Amino acid sequence: MKVNTERLGGDIQLAIYRIGAAEAWDLEVDNGSYYYVLDGEKVNIEAGPDEAERIDRTVRKVGDGILSQDFEPRPSPGVCSWCDYRLVCPAAEA
Numbered sequence: 449m450k451v452n453t454e455r456l457g458g459d460i461q462l463a464i465y466r467i468g469a470a471e472a473w474d475l476e477v478d479n480g481s482y483y484y485v486l487d488g489e490k491v492n493i494e495a496g497p498d499e500a501e502r503i504d505r506t507v508r509k510v511g512d513g514i515l516s517q518d519f520e521p522r523p524s525p526g527v528c529s530w531c532d533y534r535l536v537c538p539a540a541e542a
């Protein structure tokens with residue numbers, strides 16, 4: 449399997465794990481890895497220089513949306529095509 453590591457570098461999930469591990473265990477974490485167990489592949493992703501700021505900004509934006517109950521659907525064919533709710537969602541795009 450060919451993994452797009454450039455795209456994964458901006459991935460928020462792994463970055464949140466890195467920041468959480470650093471804060472919870474007082475570790476210096478400058479990289480992380482995704483394991484594709486079916487393919488037996490490990491993909492190492494380095495932390496970006498502005499990662500903590502980027503994650504903080506994103507988490508606050510999402511948190512503000514949740515607190516203001518902004519649950520307006522934002523359909524797109526790329527996301528809706530694999531969404532588990534597409535069969536019952538009135539905003540789903542094919």
Ligand code: SF4
Pocket residue numbers: 521522523524527528531532533534535537538539540541
């Ligand atoms: S199907 Fe509905 S809930 Fe799922 S991604 Fe699309 S708009 Fe969002």
